[in-house]
Amino acid sequence: MRPQFTPPDAHSIASPSSPFSASDRRLNALARHLVDASPAMDSQNPNYTVSASPTSGFHADSVFAHVVRAPEDPILGVTVAYNKDPSPVKLNLGVGAYRTEEGKPLVLNVVRRAEQQIVNDRARVKEYLPIVGLADFNKLSAKLILGADSPAIQENRVTTVECLSGTGSLRVGGEFLARHYHQRTIYIPQPTWGNHPKVFTMAGLSVKTYRYYDPATRGLNFQGLLEDLGSAPSGAIVLLHACAHNPTGVDPTVQQWEQIRQLMRSKALLPFFDSAYQGFASGSLDADAQSVRMFVADGGECLVAQSYAKNMGLYGERVGALSIVCKTADVASRVESQVKLVIRPMYSNPPIHGASIVATILKDRDMYNEWTIELKAMADRIISMRHQLFDALRAKGTPGDWSHIIKQIGMFTFTGLNSEQVAFMTREYHIYMTSDGRISMAGLSTRTIPHLTDAIHAAVTGVV
């Protein structure tokens, strides 16, 4: 029997993000001729359309004929494009993965030690973790971000669940809020990590933005931020980057954080922290957690998504945690039970390996100290790259004020380059970065700084 073709009645829908192109309209016309007319076939019906990828032609024999090819993810797609480039001078400044001075991925020594210990342990089994994940890992993660002496922890008011790195923690937290919180709008900074709006939209929240980055100063638009949060409806959720804002690297000062906190508490806005760089931004785990701890210290509630992708270099292991700080232990326990209902139909329970590595390191004093040293070394190398790039641009006389390179914090620099300049740099200099002008300092080395400097210089002087 032939493979079946499902007529595009109720089943056909344009890919949500693709506009109606000429080929779509041609195909719509074709499809109308192929199937019986019915009310659902009305081309005015916004649900009725048939699209095909530009390269495919129209396959009348597949139930997936209407599925178009999605574009590559804008961030992860940079690496895909980089890998395809045969140039020997190519430079990947796209995704935020740390590289050594030699341009190689790094697995921390302490991680290797912990992993060896785990693999050698004959008592270790691979039984399903509980839905909330590895208990030790959860406790230690909460302590890491909130502080070991946090009253919220001591009062049992925090529920912490192991999730799939930062993304997974944000998604699970977002789904929980969409089901159980009375305000289903989340405010995200403008700009923010490209995946944030998708994560929260898929979670069932509606996404709005608040002003954050000021291109004129390449710093924080604090006035705009306060105005936008001030006019948000009471109870709205607000996404905050705990430190090392991605993509801008622009963080509020301690005084600004305090003002933000007061404003948010006065409007009962619910903070949802994304903490992906604790220890990576300044080199100090405590300093990088200050914003979160400030909010928790006032006794209020908040959510925190933690990732160990960067600070422990556990990228591919997908280790993270979602903490929900509640008013009371009783609320926290009920909240946890509902978070489990979000997780079970998504992936049942989280992966054990990365969480075991983290728990092993955090609970052992020597390993923990070793970790802080290796972490600081990574942070220091990045800070050194910032200074080297800044000095090189100045030495070359590249027009513009490049001091934002050394003022911004964390793995990324928001260069201020526009998308044409970025495209130019990719084409002519084989430098890969996201089109918003964000570069990953972690991907630079002393050896490659001159090449990047030349590229920026050429882009700024040659491309408008």
Added chain:
Amino acid sequence: MASAMLSLASACPSASLSAHENLKVKLKPGSASLSFNKEKSNLFINTKSSGRISMVAVVNASRFEGVTMAPPDPILGVSEAFKADTHESKLNLGVGAYRTEELQPYVLNVVKKAENLMVERGENKEYLPIEGLAAFNKVTAELLFGADNPVIKQQRVATVQGLSGTGSLRLAAALIERYFPGAKVLISSPTWGNHKNIFNDARVPWSEYRYYDPKTVGLDFEGMLADIKAAPEGSFVLLHGCAHNPTGIDPTPEQWEKIADVIQEKNHIAFFDVAYQGFASGSLDGDAASVRLFAARGMEILVAQSYSKNLGLYAERIGAINVVCSSADAAARVKSQLKRLARPMYSNPPIHGARIVANVVGDPSLFNEWKAEMEMMAGRIKNVRQKLYDYLSAKDKSGKDWSFILKQIGMFSFTGLNKTQTENMTNKWRVYMTKDGRISLAGLSLAKCEYLADAIVDSFHNVS
């Protein structure tokens, strides 16, 4: 609908300052009952309240006060209850995790070998691509379809690494929701408890087809075919590739052909859940026969795979979603859309389990060793079935035919015990099992067969 009730509850955040009534509302039979707090006064919603009062409200009341305690997961909750039980005679026949004769968890030797190899090699922990480890995707599709299968040679399979079976099913459900809006998934009655949750959370409507016949303790084949035939054209039919969970009852090869006939007749799309390949009969190829039968007919199908049981990788969360399309182009497009669904869920999948599978399946000697270990595990379960049957036949003087225990396949046996009888099993005999009467033979030892037989006979005949 449950979700409407939840949103009502969360629309009324409590202020602990006011008295509130508790209302218990029963929805439809079988669903969890909810309680929510009805407020007499609510300080949040009164926007005219003075700043001082709303500050007090912020400090005193939880935003999540209305969140109710969710019931424990019906399957995973069994293990939690078992752990809490202090009786020596307790027996955990709840979750389907393999146990040795000594009732210990089992990490396969090939898995230990693979892990040691991986640690020795010192591989990095970089992000996987969104679709997962390429080497894993290749071997998993080949394992399922056979390396020489035309669907593989013609590149017609879109394979994306998923978070074990659950995560792979969830990705497929998300694909159905987006590209086949309104299409229903038909699931067997009964089926694995989490299937409904997955489709509910993915917002895919589902209905049941008859499957288990309590009178024969076998397959209600006519009912199954009739219900699949009666469903709207273009429905998705969820089929267990082998070792049906929870019944252990599989269609015969002839019955599979008839099922395929009906599915083709109605332009339905077969959706296989393959969680036990190699575990059911001991033969990897044998257990894939149903899937290969459909693929051989040129049908487009979805197949979710899990390595939790057959490689004992439960907690590593390793599986895959495979979509067999009528063309390589369709497969490429479908794969790109699966990626687009995974990115806002967890960005990219965990590496550890994927590498283990790739190493074991990709290495001929490890692969052969794996097959031997799997035959051993499947063999132990068959032995336990035999022993249980022998004891039941000997102890049950009523003449009841217990041979279904021998006919059923895989890790589970559907005993036919009802909810009350199951409660007797747990409360009187400390035998932990799911309320649908399912027992996991993987958790049974030869030494405990007699005790279990006593428990079953008692529950069956003395409790109604």
